[in-house]
Amino acid sequence: MTSIQRRIPVGTAYEVLVGRDLASVLPSILGEAVQRVAFIYPEPLEALTPPVIDVLSERYDVVQLALPDGEDAKTLEVCGAVWEALGEAGFTRSDAVVTFGGGATTDVGGFIAAAWLRGVRVVHLPTTLLAMVDAAVGGKTGINTGAGKNLVGAFHEPAAVLCDLDFLRTLPAAELVAGLGEVVKCGFIADERILELVEQAPVGSLTADSPVLAELVERAIQVKADVVAADLKETGGADGHPGREALNYGHTLAHAIEKRENYRIRHGEAVAIGCVYAAELALRAGLLDASTVQRHRDTFGRAGLPTSYPGASFDDLIGAMRVDKKTRGSVLRFLVLTKVGNPVILRGPTDEDLRAAYAAVSA
Ligand SMILES: NC(=O)c1ccc[n+]([C@@H]2O[C@H](COP(=O)([O-])OP(=O)(O)OC[C@H]3O[C@@H](n4cnc5c(N)ncnc54)[C@H](O)[C@@H]3O)[C@@H](O)[C@H]2O)c1
Ligand SMILES: O=C(O)C(=O)C[C@@H](O)[C@H](O)[C@H](O)COP(=O)(O)O
């Protein structure tokens, strides 16, 4: 039975619903004008789709589009094939896209919707923890290129995000842990209670049906919704706050590691390493104290996440770090903390500090 536990508005634009058995609310969001729905999902999740397809099929002509799994879907080739399929289906501006899957699927499906006819409605049904708390919320969509991660994309806000916690029941434990990477990141940038909840939870207790996990989901979505509502297109925050770039904590190194690993490391795992790196960098820049750096290692580690990366040298990664979207010209800009909940931008850290911080996470 449908149960909506929380409605979290993202400004005035749309809501993120958190609950269970949420597919039934889709028609009320999509409305009467929609005739065709492109249902985009990763092929391995086929067995989970019938309850959603059944709801959609009662009202709409459903075009089912199975994509490759995970990061393999975030390519121009996959987008091209889907756009051809939409053309063949006569997909119009009053039709809609529904994505169903993890963050890779919501990213590429969102981009497909953003570009088709220059923008059609999209509703995300995230099925991983990471996509519920982060990827599906906020309207960032995108794909990868040979030069790096998420280098092509668009801001395209969804009409709604439906976080159905029931889908977490089939999620492999390692994927759930990876999602905690973005949850803990939100704790460090904006909500210390998240850190306390993770620190106090018995190891292994944050499973799909845990009430603490449900609270973490709601808190992390709230952090993301608040930051996005204040700076939708990452143009900058007010009163010294870095705005949406705060959500990019840990991502400069994370994206470089993901590229280096051919996307075979999970995004949330790479983010955990990247946040420890950013903390080490802030320590060397005289911005952050050593105990908060240690708290990064302890809290990400307690969640089951890696906090070091011995897989490459600094010189192997710096090229990919330079294409980070926070870079301006040849000046690297890092999101760092001065304390928990106080993100700031560090411009042009010295080569010595960049290397020393990397040495501290690569041992
Ligand atoms: N747009 C944004 O703001 C934003 C934010 C964070 C991350 N991201 C992107 O999200 C992606 C990572 O997302 P992810 O961690 O969800 O990975 P993912 O989409 O690759 O999914 C991980 C794996 O879980 C499987 N899976 C998904 N739901 C399942 C379920 N309910 N049961 C069983 N298996 C399931 C998938 O098939 C896949 O194999 C990265 O590409 C990252 O860049 C985007
Ligand atoms: O929503 C944002 O803004 C974020 O930075 C959230 C990140 O967790 C996410 O991985 C995002 O896709 C990274 O964005 P990018 O601009 O560095 O590609």
Ligand SMILES: [Zn+2]
């Ligand atoms: Zn991320």
